[in-house]
Each structure stands twice: as structure tokens, then as C-alpha cells.
Amino acid sequence: MTTNPALASWVEEVAALTLPARIHWCDGSDLENEQLTAEMLADGTLLRLNEETHPNCFLHRSNPNDVARVEHLTLVCTTDQQDAGSNNHWMSPAEGHQKMDALYAGCMSGRTMYIIPYLMGPYGSPYARAGVEITDSPYVVANMRIMARIGSRALAHIDAGNSFIKGLHSIGDLNPERRFIMHFPEELMIKSFGSGYGGNALLGKKCHALRIASWQARTEGWLAEHMLILGIQNPAGEVTYVAAAFPSACGKTNLAMLVPPEAYAGWKVWTVGDDIAWLHPGEDGQLWAINPEAGFFGVAPGTSMKTNPNCMQTLGRNTIYTNVGLTPDGQPWWEGIDGDKPEGLLDWQGRPHDSSNGPVAHPNARFTVTAAQCPSYSSEANAPSGVPISAIIFGGRRSTVAPLVLESLDWAHGVFTGAAVASETTAAAVGQVGQVRRDPMAMKPFCGYNFGDYWAHWLSFSERCAELPKIFHVNWFRKDADGRYMWPGYGDNMRVLKWITERCSGVADAVTTPVGLMPNRADIDLTGLALTEQTLDALLAIDTEVWSKEVDDIHTFFEGFGDRLPEGLKEQVGRLREAVRNRA
Ligand code: OXD
Ligand code: MN
Numbered sequence: 001m002t003t004n005p006a007l008a009s010w011v012e013e014v015a016a017l018t019l020p021a022r023i024h025w026c027d028g029s030d031l032e033n034e035q036l037t038a039e040m041l042a043d044g045t046l047l048r049l050n051e052e053t054h055p056n057c058f059l060h061r062s063n064p065n066d067v068a069r070v071e072h073l074t075l076v077c078t079t080d081q082q083d084a085g086s087n088n089h090w091m092s093p094a095e096g097h098q099k100m101d102a103l104y105a106g107c108m109s110g111r112t113m114y115i116i117p118y119l120m121g122p123y124g125s126p127y128a129r130a131g132v133e134i135t136d137s138p139y140v141v142a143n144m145r146i147m148a149r150i151g152s153r154a155l156a157h158i159d160a161g162n163s164f165i166k167g168l169h170s171i172g173d174l175n176p177e178r179r180f181i182m183h184f185p186e187e188l189m190i191k192s193f194g195s196g197y198g199g200n201a202l203l204g205k206k207c208h209a210l211r212i213a214s215w216q217a218r219t220e221g222w223l224a225e226h227m228l229i230l231g232i233q234n235p236a237g238e239v240t241y242v243a244a245a246f247p248s249a250c251g252k253t254n255l256a257m258l259v260p261p262e263a264y265a266g267w268k269v270w271t272v273g274d275d276i277a278w279l280h281p282g283e284d285g286q287l288w289a290i291n292p293e294a295g296f297f298g299v300a301p302g303t304s305m306k307t308n309p310n311c312m313q314t315l316g317r318n319t320i321y322t323n324v325g326l327t328p329d330g331q332p333w334w335e336g337i338d339g340d341k342p343e344g345l346l347d348w349q350g351r352p353h354d355s356s357n358g359p360v361a362h363p364n365a366r367f368t369v370t371a372a373q374c375p376s377y378s379s380e381a382n383a384p385s386g387v388p389i390s391a392i393i394f395g396g397r398r399s400t401v402a403p404l405v406l407e408s409l410d411w412a413h414g415v416f417t418g419a420a421v422a423s424e425t426t427a428a429a430v431g432q433v434g435q436v437r438r439d440p441m442a443m444k445p446f447c448g449y450n451f452g453d454y455w456a457h458w459l460s461f462s463e464r465c466a467e468l469p470k471i472f473h474v475n476w477f478r479k480d481a482d483g484r485y486m487w488p489g490y491g492d493n494m495r496v497l498k499w500i501t502e503r504c505s506g507v508a509d510a511v512t513t514p515v516g517l518m519p520n521r522a523d524i525d526l527t528g529l530a531l532t533e534q535t536l537d538a539l540l541a542i543d544t545e546v547w548s549k550e551v552d553d554i555h556t557f558f559e560g561f562g563d564r565l566p567e568g569l570k571e572q573v574g575r576l577r578e579a580v581r582n583r584a
Pocket of ligand 2: 247
């Protein structure tokens with residue numbers, strides 16, 4: 001129950017539309033979680049995993065048609081279509097509400113309606129924002145409890161008169177024909193129907209903390225970004241904080257929890273967040289970042305003691321696994337996990353594994369786990385003012401074109417570099433995997449407004465912050481002529497992070513190239529790594545012919561934003577074209 005009249009009347013309105021059998025206000029307590037878990041075990045929504053090896057861990061198997069984000073069914077409903085931009089699917093708010101309300105009519109009959117008050121951001125942070133998700137899915141409640149700060153404390157914040165985002169969710173009948181994720185940024189409202197998958201259903205995450213928050217951030221002078229946040233500690237004990245944007249399923253969680261190679265004695269990486277950063281100009285002129293989330297909703301396949309030991313130590317207790325395989329003794333299993341593949345596996349759909357049915361775990365199988373269990377969790381992760389950001393890194397998954405690392409010449413060039421990010425698509429969203437597409441700032445699926453306005457907002461930070469971070473671009477995924485990855489990635493990415501921090505502190509060298517500043521071969525410390533100088537040269541190579549095509553492609557992409565494209569980016573295209581031509 002609430003004393004906030006706006007919340008009370010909205011709950012009443014939703015109940016009158018959806019007609020639930022029961023209404024439950026979530027307090028976020030352990031007792032509540034135990035009761036919900038017992039109900040989900042009883043009706044098969046959850047399976048208990050091996051209590052000895054995986055205490056308090058559960059497996060959820062989704063409907064096979066509901067295992068990823070649905071970008072084609074995700075809409076931004078603004079009065080003026082231009083405000084949503086060509087980067088978003090659009091519907092008018094009136095039509096959007098009508099469509100969704102027709103789906104919601106009576107949809108909760110016989111079900112419990114859960115009201116989840118939540119806070120995105122640390123308790124006591126001036127940057128934290130509240131939301132309320134109304135859902136008929138106990139699985140959503142259990143996941144939201146891990147991913148956000150839910151319950152009584154969040155409700156007290158709302159009852160104190162603070163604003164909140166309204167998010168209405170129903171799993172409906174999971175019919176993909178009746179599935180939509182709609183955003184009404186002008187009303188600070190989200191309506192989601194027909195999916196139980198994380199990115200579509202845990203409304204605090206992508207819908208609130210990125211799409212709606214990016215809209216709010218533009219009007220209020222901050223940034224809501226698809227970025228991990230990490231702290232890099234050098235042997236002298238100094239910590240440099242970095243925010244890094246990569247498209248979904250491109251290794252953000254692995255980078256956020258990186259363990260440096262043996263040769264990097266005294267270096268340490270601290271995890272602040274693995275997916276979302278809210279960045280605010282501080283009074284000291286720096287950009288400060290908080291992680292609005294409290295947990296990790298990460299991709300399981302490929303995660304192992306080799307690729308991400310911190311993550312493996314985070315998992316294994318109090319974890320919800322979704323769409324992973326199952327060993328005969330009740331342990332979760334996925335492709336790439338440590339050890340040999342056991343006999344007698346059940347696949348993610350609960351069938352005896354047969355490779356003709358595809359992989360054991362779904363490629364987008366996930367784990368949901370509290371960040372507090374992570375051994376590298378930063379002591380600053382809950383700092384109310386966040387952490388000061390010295391570097392921003394953009395990256396994509398590109399087998400060609402983009403070098404291992406480059407540094408932007410200045411803020412405007414950095415914004416251009418981010419706006420021009422391209423990446424091969426992954427299983428995190430429904431659709432073809434491996435297609436190169438432009439994914440500016442890794443925000444293609446998440447920017448709640450016109451990219452042209454978004455880039456202008458990014459450019460405006462040169463006026464807002466006296467001490468802006470340096471901006472870099474990395475590519476861990478470049479391949480050789482035989483299609484093999486040239487860079488080992490994972491812990492060895494530390495070698496690039498070290499150069500980046502040393503560029504920030506002014507001690508590392510760089511050379512100027514047409515595309516930006518780059519390390520000399522000797523600036524990347526390869527101690528302990530069997531990588532030939534020729535391979536490093538290939539990783540750092542800039543092919544002017546390829547780049548001249550790249551500039552044309554960026555130009556064509558930018559032109560799609562018409563008169564909303566800021567002059568500052570047009571100038572950057574001209575500068576790059578000229579620089580590449582002069583070098584050719
Ligand atoms: C995610 C995504 O789940 O980006 O973080 O899809
Ligand atoms: Mn993400």
C-alpha cells in the first residue's frame with residue numbers, strides 16, 4: 001500500500017483493466033522471496049538445482065519462442081515521430097496505448113498482480129531514480145529482486161513524493177503475435193506484453209534505465225548509457241575509472257570482471273557495473289558514473305574459469321539460471337563451461353541432448369545474480385556520488401576494419417567515433433546473427449530518442465564538463481585471413497587497458513594516424529604473451545582503402561538522420577575523409 005496518490009490511482013486503474021485475482025505489494029523481504037520461490041517450484045516455473053554444489057540456485061526454462069530481446073516489437077511512442085528518430089520503431093502515443101490496453105484487458109484474471117517498487121542506483125544517491133513495475137510474473141519479481149533495489153525502501157522513497165517511472169508488464173499468453181514493448185517517454189511510462197525474457201520484462205533494466213532514462217538525461221543534462229564501469233588499480237594503488245560501451249553479448253561482463261595476466265603483478269580490476277552507467281557532470285568538472293543496477297544478468301555460454309574466473313566465483317549460489325542445460329546430477333551446464341562435456345545432459349528445453357537439436361544451452365542463456373557476490377566488486381560501487389570517469393571506451397565486434405585500439409583526438413572526435421561504432425549482431429536479440437550493423441555507442445536498441453539529438457547531446461558535454469574523459473575505441477574481435485581471432489582477449493585485454501590508463505595519466509606514447517591516436521608496437525606490453533610482432537602490427541594496421549569505404553558508409557548512415565544530424569558530426573566525416581585521402 002502507498003501514500004503516494006499518483007501510485008495509488010495508477011494501481012487502481014491497472015487492476016480495473018487487468019482484473020487480477022489477487023494484488024501483492026512486494027516488500028523485497030527474504031520471506032516473500034521464499035514464498036514466491038516455493039510457488040514457482042510447485043508449478044514448474046523454477047527447478048531447484050543441486051543444493052550441495054549450487055545452493056539456493058534455480059533453473060528457469062523459457063517458452064522457446066521467448067528467449068531474447070525483440071527489437072522489431074520494441075517501440076518508442078512520441079507525439080512527433082521525429083523525436084523517436086529513424087533509430088526507433090514508432091507509434092503515436094494514442095495508438096500505442098490503445099493497442100496495449102486492448103491486450104491488457106482482463107489479462108491477469110486468475111493471476112496475482114505483483115507491484116514492485118524499485119530504485120535504480122545506490123540508496124542515498126542523488127542520481128538514483130525510482131520506478132514501479134506491475135507484473136503478473138513471479139519470475140520477473142525474483143529477477144527484479146536481484147537486479148534492482150526493490151521493496152519497502154524504494155516505496156518509502158516514492159511515498160516521500162519522489163517521481164517514479166510507471167512500468168506495466170504482463171506475460172500474456174506468450175504469443176509472439178501479441179508481444180510488444182512500448183515506451184512513452186513523454187509520460188515516463190512503459191507497457192510490455194507477451195514476453196517473460198529479461199530485456200523485455202525486467203522493466204527497470206533496458207526499458208527504464210536506458211530508453212526512458214536516456215530521454216530524461218537529455219532534458220536534465222546527463223547521460224544514460226549501455227556501459228560497464230570498472231576501476232583499474234595500478235601497482236602504486238591508484239585507481240582509474242573507465243566506462244565502456246559494447247553491444248550486447250560482446251564481453252562487457254568479462255571486461256568488467258577482468259583478471260590481469262600473471263605478468264601484470266600489482267594490477268587489479270574492480271567491478272562497478274557490467275551493463276549500464278548513468279553519467280553526471282560533477283561540481284569538480286569531471287564526469288561521474290553510477291551503476292543503476294544491483295545485479296548481473298549475464299550471458300552464460302562461454303563463461304568459464306579461463307574467460308571469467310570472477311564471474312564463475314560469483315555464480316553457483318543464490319543464482320537464477322535461464323535456458324542453460326542440466327547435468328544428470330542437477331548442475332547447470334553450458335557450452336564453454338570448464339571440464340569435459342558430461343553424458344546424459346538435458347538441453348535448455350529439457351530434452352535429452354542431441355546435437356541435431358542444436359546446443360545444450362541456448363546461445364543467449366543467462367544467469368541472474370547479485371553484484372555483491374562478485375569477488376572484484378568495487379568498494380565504491382555503492383558510493384552515492386559514483387566514481388569519476390577518466391576514459392570512455394567504445395567497441396564493436398568487427399572481424400575487419402577497426403584496429404585493436406585507438407584514441408580520439410578530442411571530445412568531438414570521440415563522439416564521432418562512438419556514433420560510428422559498427423558491430424556484428426549477436427543472439428541477445430531475435431534476428432540474424434553476425435550481420436554488421438551500425439550500433440552507435442552500443443545504444444542502437446536502447447536510445448529512447450532520435451540519434452541525431454542524442455549525438456548533439458553528447459557533443460554538448462564539451463560545454464558541461466571542464467575535465468572530460470578521453471575517448472577510445474577498441475576491437476577485440478579482429479580476424480586473420482583464415483578467420484581466426486588475432487587477439488587473445490579476456491584477461492589479456494588488460495594490456496590495452498594499461499595503455500589507456502597510461503594515456504590518461506600522460507605517461508604512455510601514441511602516434512597520430514588518420515583515424516586517431518594509436519600505440520606504437522612497443523607501447524603495448526606483451527610480456528608473457530606468445531603474440532608475434534607481425535600479428536600486433538596486423539592488429540594495429542589501418543588500411544586506407546578499407547577506411548575510405550568505411551567513411552562513405554558512415555556518411556550514408558549519418559545522412560539517414562537528416563536535419564537532426566549535428567554539424568559537429570558532419571565536420572568529423574569531412575575531417576576523416578580528408579585525413580584518409582591524404583594518407584592514401
Ligand atoms: C543485455 C543486453 O541483456 O544487452 O544486457 O541484451
Ligand atoms: Mn546489455
